[in-house]
Amino acid sequence: MNFLYFDPGLGAMIVQAVVAAAAGILLFSKGVMYKVKSFFGLTKEKEDTYDSIDVEEQDTDTDDKKN
Amino acid sequence: MTKKTDAHQASFRDPSGYMFYDGKTLRRAIKPIYFPQYNKLKDSGFFKNLIANGLLIPHEETSISSEEIIITPEEIPFITNPYEWSFEQYKHAALHTLKIQKYALSKGFILKDASAYNVTFHKGKPVFIDTLSFDFYEEGTPWRAYKQFITHFLGPLVLAKYHGTEVFKMMQTHIDGIPVKLISSLLPTRSKLSSVLYPNIHLLAKMESKHSEDYKAETKIATLSKKSQENILESLYDYIKDLTLKEASEWGDYYSKTNYDEAAFEAKKTLIKEWIKPLSPQKLIDVGGNDGTFARTVIDSVPHIIVTDIDSNAVDYNYKQLQKNKETNMLPFVCDVLQPAPGIGFNNTERNSLIERLADYAPDVTMALALIHHITLSGNVPFEKSAEFFASFSKNLIIEFPTREDSWAQSLLVRKREFINHFDFYNETEFENGYLQFFTIEKKETVKGTERLLYLLKNKNHEA
Structure with a gap:
């Protein structure tokens, strides 16, 4: 099913x-x-405008159930 | 059945469908070969969720038949290309692509290509514009767009880290990304010690040359688990997210180096605001607009604003401000007026030249502040030539003319040394003569406290 173009x-x-x-x-x-x-309390939150790689899932869960 | 008036020149590579102009509206036709993918992507809510998260350009289904499905994507006022992005923008586009691939993978799909041209900037953010780039994931297969991601995104970004953002212009000469071998050879030897750069670039380059003569496709491709592929995506994401330019940001806060004081600066702002208001523009472009300071004075009243600058750092700074202020109606990009982006690719039309895109965009107001002395004195462009350039896309032009007495114009003149007499034409009268060939003067004022004149010009060919 791959269309290797x-x-x-x-x-x-x-x-x-x-x-x-x-x-x-x-x-x-x-x-x-x-x-x-x-554990040693050395982490700090970085300030940037990037989100995490993961996408919010709320909508999809409901959509998936429909199928 | 929709009448296909004009196929878009950029979409012939993918057999799944193509873009075309229906009058002025850009639509996308999907061919039956892609129906199974399209239906699954739609029915599973995949498209819906990508769109809800602002990752994919929204579209509406226009018509469905057994021969083709037509969808109409939301209109994007202006398309910028990778070689016009600042570092931060390029990074964002790369992360955007990885994010979509990871999400697709979790839903049983893949991005079948990872071209940088699939991303553009819209409403202040990167957005994926190729709705047909998705395909079914086959368990155990490696990511077929992996190499493209490296040549389009990781390569240019890493090269920019070491050599500066000028490297992005290489995308103009390599429409399918910078060749892996070239990326590898341009990187410093110490990059081979990086646990990300060694496998993703140097080893890749080696493997590509090793297997380049496998004409019969005999070599077996090892399977790659989904988890492994996710690891690749995550490590690339983490690496790119932390990438910074090695050259210290040279954006030296231009406005602290101005040759006029705060009052004059404000006077210029007020004048511009006053002149723009009655024109009530829908679209405005500020050519050489630096970090968007002057364009921002009208950001609340103009629906769409483009700010270009030759300095990638200024564009970067503007883009960061945009993110911080959550502004959605400004589009910054890098542009050298003396060498605007050409049309590239097949027939030279796959990616339009800047001039064509500007003419299509047709801004109601064009601003060119503190720019003409650079075009004329650094670029040696005669006034009627620069006037012709602006007239090719502008209806109203607000242009600032620093007279010979202005200290910056003077400094540029002095640098001509023994040729200074060749530039005697740089004066108010000659400027007006050149521009009056294409424009009429609507307003003219001296910016208080400076040696600069501000003009509001109207294009002769656009008279209402």
Whole structure:
């Protein structure tokens, strides 16, 4: 069902396994660091205009139930 | 059946559908090949939620038949392209794309492409404009738009971090993003130590060259779990969110360096406000508008305002103010009047030139404050040439002319050294002669306490 209308690049498809592994380690260690820091009260809230990567879900839940 | 008058030149790449002009309205036709995706996206509430969250441009279904579905997206007054964004804007567009991909993934869809042209700025924020960019997620498949995300977003952003935002202009010469190999070679060696840049750029470049000769598509692609893909997205998101320019922000607060005092500054503001009011413009553009200070004096009465500047830092500063004040009717972008963005891509029409877009936008009022001495003296553009440029898109033009006595004009003249006599034409009379070929003078006043003249000019071809 994929309409491959541009070449995604074979190397790019293969490399994602390695990228994901690196990202996993990075995120995990960041999480650990965050816990350690917050245990010692070293975390501070940053002020910026970016939201989190996650999208608000309220609407979707109801929509999903309809299907 | 809607009559398709004019296919939009930017939408031929995707076989799922295309954009076309129905009179003046831009609509999108969806072909049967994309019906299953479209229906699922609509029925599952996916579109609805993306739109409710301001992530996707809203659209209405105009007609449905077995041959095609026509949808009409909300009109966007002016499209800006990646090479016209400031650093912050570029970052926001990248994060926006990642956010949509992560959400799509959680709902069983993917972004099938991650082109920077799928995002533009509307109502003060980035918005995704390619409604047909979604496809079904197949369990275990890697993200096929991953490389495109790197060449369109991560690459340019990281290069800008090390080399400055001039790098974004490379998007003009590479419509499908900066090649990975080139990104990799332009990055400093120490970037190989970064746990994000090494795999996402250097290793990617290596793998791409290694597998570039697999013509028969024989190599097996390993599966990638959904969780793994989410990890990629999240780590890219975190990395890009924290990206900053290495060059210290050089936006040196222009207005503290003005050669006139506070009173003159206010006098200029008042004059502009007074002149604009009776024109009651719907659309206004401030060319060389810096951080939008002067455009902001009329922000409450003009529905749509564009502010351009050559200085990416000023645009960045303006964009941040916009976010802070939650202003939705101002659009800042980077533009060098002496070298406006050309038409690029297939037939040179895939992305319109700035001149074409400005003519389409047709602002009711154009402002050019403290700009003409730069165009004329730094760019050596004769008055009738710059007048012709402004006349190509302006109805009313508010233009400030610093006379020869103005200290800035003087400093630019002095820098001509032995050629200073070649610029004797830089005076009030010659200025008026040049501009009167295209405009009539409606108002003319000296800005109090300065050596500058302010003109309100009317385009001869736009007389009501």
